[in-house]
Structure formats: structure tokens, C-alpha cells
Amino acid sequence: MVLITCHSIQNQQKSFDSSLKMAFIKPVFAVLLSLSCIISLSNAQGLTLDYYKKTCPNVEDIVKRETARIMAAAPTLAAPLLRLHFHDCFVRGCDGSVLINSTTNNRAERDSPPNLTLRGFGSIDRVKSAVEKECPATVSCADILALVARDAVSILNGPFWPVPLGRRDGRVSNASEALANIPAPTFNITRLKTSFASKGLNTKDLVVLSGSHTIGTSHCSSFSNRLYNFTGRGDSDPSLDPNYASRLRSKCRRGDTTTLAEMDPGSFKTFDQGYYTNVAKRRGLFTSDSSLLADTETRTYVRSHVFSQGLSTFLQDFADSMVKMGKIEVLTGSQGEIRKRCGFIN
Known part of the structure; x- marks a missing residue:
């Protein structure tokens, strides 16, 4: 089964509008868009908190x-x-x-x-x-x-x-x-917003879910493009704090594909709002992190969670966005299957 998202139909409408210039097509796409949204919403509503109450209560x-x-x-x-x-x-x-x-x-x-x-x-x-x-x-x-x-x-x-x-x-x-x-760590804010919107996630979801970078590590190869010859003049990305860039270069040599760097230095094993403090200081590891300062809404959210402020708000926001993300284009009812082993189709 091919799932059609609201975003994909909107793109199709724009394409038809520009190429055919036929007014009667617009109502047709309006109906299709409404139907696709209803289908997507219906699938998400097929999820319930007590779904396995009788079949697998534990x-x-x-x-x-x-x-x-x-x-x-x-x-x-x-x-x-x-x-x-x-x-x-x-x-x-x-x-x-x-x-x-x-x-x-x-x-x-x-x-x-x-x-x-x-x-x-x-x-x-x-x-x-x-x-x-x-x-x-x-x-x-x-x-x-x-x-x-x-x-x-x-x-x-x-x-x-x-x-x-x-x-x-x-x-x-x-x-x-x-x-x-999958949005890349090299994406700017425009591409990030487009990517998230295509999945039904808004700008707030984008900046909130980016906060997951408060835990974990990344291979140098995911951000080394920002450290060496960024503009062709042997320099680093100017959106990076120079001292932070220097520390990253000392850890990640040119061509390094194995070394890991902490995404939230000092607290990468604790889920907190330290990520936003780093981003505000121009110490976001990826281009996608730094890009959060290039948009009014995302920048405001980042700055409101600097240091110890707003932890409870961030945690609640993150929970809300995760619930929303977990409903993206789900298969329910008789769609798909229940795999016996996750790595293999039945």
C-alpha cells in the first residue's frame, strides 16, 4: 500500500497549477487533499493506549x-x-x-x-x-x-x-x-522546516525534537565539513564558535570516520536542556543545530531554554512532540503485518 501524505498532494497541486493552469483541477485536488488528511488521521486514531489490554496486557x-x-x-x-x-x-x-x-x-x-x-x-x-x-x-x-x-x-x-x-x-x-x-545534519533551517512539514510536524516540533541531541555522540564525519576548508579558504564554518571549532579539530582529524564526539559535552548521558545552551553559544555540533538560530521561532525557543530555565517546559514539549511523531503515517487494522522477527518480512 502506498501512503499519500497531505504534503505530497499539496506538491502535486502546485505542479498541476503551474503546468496546466486549469481552474477546474483545483477543486479536485482540494477533495483529494481532504481525503488524504482524513485517511492519515483515521490511521492515527486507530492507535490506543490499551490496544493490547486483552491480547498482551503485560x-x-x-x-x-x-x-x-x-x-x-x-x-x-x-x-x-x-x-x-x-x-x-x-x-x-x-x-x-x-x-x-x-x-x-x-x-x-x-x-x-x-x-x-x-x-x-x-x-x-x-x-x-x-x-x-x-x-x-x-x-x-x-x-x-x-x-x-x-x-x-x-x-x-x-x-x-x-x-x-x-x-x-x-x-x-x-x-x-x-x-x-531523512533530514541530514547538513540541512539549513529552510530544508529542515520543509522536511518536518512533509511529515506533519511544525516548526516547534522541529526545535523541540532537535533537543534530543542533548544525549549521545556523533561520528566526526557527520560534521567535519564544518571544520576544514568550509568556504574553500582553509577555514571553519563561521557560524561555529571559534574556540569550539578548534576543540573539535583537535579531536577530529581530516578524514576521520571513527572518532566520536559528544553532542552535548559534559552531560551527554543526561536528558536535559543543555543542548540549547550550547546552540545559543554557537556550539551546536551540526549545521542543522546552528540553523536553529536562523529562524525567529526556533531561536526564541532556544534562548528561552538556556541554562536552568524551562527544563520542565522542554520535557513536556518533547513528550508532546514524540507522541505526535509516533503517529506519522502509521499502518493500522489489516494493513501491514505483525513480524515474527523484526529484521525479516514474514
């Missing part, structure tokens, strides 16, 4: 227990697990397609350039196995991924949000779609 307890064990052994996995959920939702919606393995006939999302540094697949498999023992062929990998992301963040003093359940697993995973849909 699912959240099982996921929470296994996630806690994983985090106790590897607390730095919280950010990768959260990132897995994000990358999943931005391609074909939150359908677990990022978890599917490539085959000889298909290069899957997880092997697309934006996903080559993803981690945590084994953790999701571990949780899925625990759930399968108690509730065989009942709980989707997409739901498990959404729950694990929430629980991992919560363990690092982040917010705890309700996760509506009932997602079905997709049967399609294509590397080219990941490349086309």
Missing part, C-alpha cells in the same frame, strides 16, 4: 524491564535507540521498516547512507524476543521500537510519555527512500 512491563537491562549494561544506547525510532518514522511512517534486513534482491533502509551509523538493532531484537515468548505474533516491531525509545529516554532522566499502540509492521524497506526522506 507488554509495556516486558519492554520496560528489558530496556532497563539493556541500559544498565550500555547506557549510551539511549540516543541510538531514540534515533532508530526517528529514522523509522520519517520513512514510510512508523512501521518498523528501518529494522528490515537487506536481501540479495533489495537494499533496505538500514543500509542507506543516513542509516549506516545506526545502532541498537540487536536491542530491539532482544526486546521483541522477550515479548514473543509471552505473546506470540501479537505485538508489532513498530510498537516495540516506539516503547523502547520512550523507556530509554526516561531512564536518562528524560520525560515519560504515553505511547498509543496498534501500529502494524510495513512490508517494504527501500534504501533510496531513506536517503530522500
Whole structure:
């Protein structure tokens, strides 16, 4: 099944308007746009907090227990697990397609350039196995991924949000779609806003979800373009604080693809608003981080959360945006399937 988003139909309308200039087409697209929004909303409404009440009543307890064990052994996995959920939702919606393995006939999302540094697949498999023992062929990998992301963040003093359940697993995973849909760390504010809007997320969601960079690390290769010869004159990105750029160069040599840098130096294992303090000081690691200062709404949000101000507001905002993100183009009802193993289509 091909899911049509409101954004894609709007793009089609603009294309037809400019090429055909035919007035009678506009009402047709207006109807299609309304129908697509209704379909998308209907799917999201198919999710409920008590979806597994009768079929797997202990699912959240099982996921929470296994996630806690994983985090106790590897607390730095919280950010990768959260990132897995994000990358999943931005391609074909939150359908677990990022978890599917490539085959000889298909290069899957997880092997697309934006996903080559993803981690945590084994953790999701571990949780899925625990759930399968108690509730065989009942709980989707997409739901498990959404729950694990929430629980991992919560363990690092982040917010705890309700996760509506009932997602079905997709049967399609294509590397080219990941490349086309996942916002890159090199995006400027215009491209970021366009990317998020295409998924039904607004500018506030953009700046709030960017706050997830308060935990975790990144490979030097994701931001080294900002450190060396940025404008062709052997310089660094002028939007970076010079002292911060110097520290990053001392850590990341030219061509370094293995070294990791903390995204929120000093507190990258704690979910707090320190990320916004860094961005305000021009110490955002990625171009996409620095870009938050280039828009009035995002800049205002960043500055309002500097230092110790507004932590509770940020945590609540993050929880709200995560619930919203977790409903992107979900499959429900008879759509998709319940995968027995997350890496393989049934």
C-alpha cells in the first residue's frame, strides 16, 4: 500500500497549477487533499493506549524491564535507540521498516547512507524476543521500537510519555527512500522546516525534537565539513564558535570516520536542556543545530531554554512532540503485518 501524505498532494497541486493552469483541477485536488488528511488521521486514531489490554496486557512491563537491562549494561544506547525510532518514522511512517534486513534482491533502509551509523538493532531484537515468548505474533516491531525509545529516554532522566499502540509492521524497506526522506545534519533551517512539514510536524516540533541531541555522540564525519576548508579558504564554518571549532579539530582529524564526539559535552548521558545552551553559544555540533538560530521561532525557543530555565517546559514539549511523531503515517487494522522477527518480512 502506498501512503499519500497531505504534503505530497499539496506538491502535486502546485505542479498541476503551474503546468496546466486549469481552474477546474483545483477543486479536485482540494477533495483529494481532504481525503488524504482524513485517511492519515483515521490511521492515527486507530492507535490506543490499551490496544493490547486483552491480547498482551503485560507488554509495556516486558519492554520496560528489558530496556532497563539493556541500559544498565550500555547506557549510551539511549540516543541510538531514540534515533532508530526517528529514522523509522520519517520513512514510510512508523512501521518498523528501518529494522528490515537487506536481501540479495533489495537494499533496505538500514543500509542507506543516513542509516549506516545506526545502532541498537540487536536491542530491539532482544526486546521483541522477550515479548514473543509471552505473546506470540501479537505485538508489532513498530510498537516495540516506539516503547523502547520512550523507556530509554526516561531512564536518562528524560520525560515519560504515553505511547498509543496498534501500529502494524510495513512490508517494504527501500534504501533510496531513506536517503530522500531523512533530514541530514547538513540541512539549513529552510530544508529542515520543509522536511518536518512533509511529515506533519511544525516548526516547534522541529526545535523541540532537535533537543534530543542533548544525549549521545556523533561520528566526526557527520560534521567535519564544518571544520576544514568550509568556504574553500582553509577555514571553519563561521557560524561555529571559534574556540569550539578548534576543540573539535583537535579531536577530529581530516578524514576521520571513527572518532566520536559528544553532542552535548559534559552531560551527554543526561536528558536535559543543555543542548540549547550550547546552540545559543554557537556550539551546536551540526549545521542543522546552528540553523536553529536562523529562524525567529526556533531561536526564541532556544534562548528561552538556556541554562536552568524551562527544563520542565522542554520535557513536556518533547513528550508532546514524540507522541505526535509516533503517529506519522502509521499502518493500522489489516494493513501491514505483525513480524515474527523484526529484521525479516514474514
